[in-house]
Amino acid sequence: MSTVAPDTDIVHGADVPRCGPDTPAEEISRLLVTHGVVIVERLADDATCDRLADELGPWIEQTPAGGDAFSGFSTRRTGGLLTKAPSSEALVAHPLVLDVVDRTLWPKKTTFQLHLTQSIAIGPGSPAQMLHRDHWCFDFFPFPRDVDVEVSTIWALTEFTEANGATRVVPDSHRTPDDVKYAFEQTSPAAMPRGSVVLYLGSTVHGGGANTADETRIGINVDYVLGWLRQEENQYLTYSLDEVRAMPERLQRLLGYEVGAYALGYVDGGRSPMELVQGVDPGDTQSFAPS
Ligand SMILES: O=C(O)CCC(=O)C(=O)O
Numbered sequence: 001m002s003t004v005a006p007d008t009d010i011v012h013g014a015d016v017p018r019c020g021p022d023t024p025a026e027e028i029s030r031l032l033v034t035h036g037v038v039i040v041e042r043l044a045d046d047a048t049c050d051r052l053a054d055e056l057g058p059w060i061e062q063t064p065a066g067g068d069a070f071s072g073f074s075t076r077r078t079g080g081l082l083t084k085a086p087s088s089e090a091l092v093a094h095p096l097v098l099d100v101v102d103r104t105l106w107p108k109k110t111t112f113q114l115h116l117t118q119s120i121a122i123g124p125g126s127p128a129q130m131l132h133r134d135h136w137c138f139d140f141f142p143f144p145r146d147v148d149v150e151v152s153t154i155w156a157l158t159e160f161t162e163a164n165g166a167t168r169v170v171p172d173s174h175r176t177p178d179d180v181k182y183a184f185e186q187t188s189p190a191a192m193p194r195g196s197v198v199l200y201l202g203s204t205v206h207g208g209g210a211n212t213a214d215e216t217r218i219g220i221n222v223d224y225v226l227g228w229l230r231q232e233e234n235q236y237l238t239y240s241l242d243e244v245r246a247m248p249e250r251l252q253r254l255l256g257y258e259v260g261a262y263a264l265g266y267v268d269g270g271r272s273p274m275e276l277v278q279g280v281d282p283g284d285t286q287s288f289a290p291s
């Protein structure tokens with residue numbers, strides 16, 4: 001269903017489903033699987049957003065703009081957030097989001113992991129990003145339409161408005177074949193207050209919006225994938241082993257330092273990488289079965 005915005009001629013696609021921060025994970029996952037996208041409003045409080053913005057500010061300033069149209073010539077993407085902006089842990093490992101991701105990704109999975117963390121600062125004058133499906137990064141592999149391998153999230157560190165480049169999404173586009181093309185008119189802006197998060201599937205058609213405002217839109221993009229797919233941002237080389245050792249175990253596992261399934265990613269002929277990270281003596285090795 002298309003609706004015409006009352007004060008403009010822009011035609012929008014279907015409304016993006018949205019819910020509040022107290023919504024149970026089961027219901028959020030149901031909306032995500034049904035519509036391919038859902039917004040959870042005000043999940044991060046102002047204090048968390050303020051701290052994160054302070055930590056990130058200098059890093060964003062140092063980040064060059066993208067080198068191609070997809071990355072955005074006026075967009076700055078800053079990766080490796082867990083050490084640059086330690087407050088990002090509250091978003092990356094948010095219990096409600098992790099619960100939703102776990103319920104949504106392929107039910108037979110052994111585990112899931114981080115695919116990437118990045119802030120995306122879309123500068124004024126930036127045109128809309130090409131519409132795409134995030135799971136195209138896997139060489140356009142034709143995943144079965146009822147198997148979800150990736151959940152993407154973008155947190156609004158600044159308010160997201162249609163004018164400042166809120167992510168554009170096509171609700172209900174996630175079960176169509178990859179070669180089905182969508183027009184801009186079928187997209188809707190994921191407009192949301194600061195601290196909200198939009199979750200969408202790897203198969204959902206979306207793209208960064210055009211920024212026609214005189215302010216920068218900053219989103220915190222955190223994606224999750226099945227434990228046996230390659231990560232988009234190389235987490236093993238993004239953080240040093242010493243940095244990883246200083247992180248809580250939940251993050252170490254999310255980074256990919258647990259085996260991705262039985263025998264996937266072991267070290268030393270049969271040890272879980274978690275043992276290496278945690279300094280377990282090889283003599284005390286358990287097994288490389290997921291632990
Ligand atoms: O910045 C955005 O709103 C979306 C970015 C995006 O979809 C991407 O880079 O894959």
Ligand SMILES: [Fe+2]
Nearest residue numbers: 133134206207
């Ligand atoms: Fe994307």
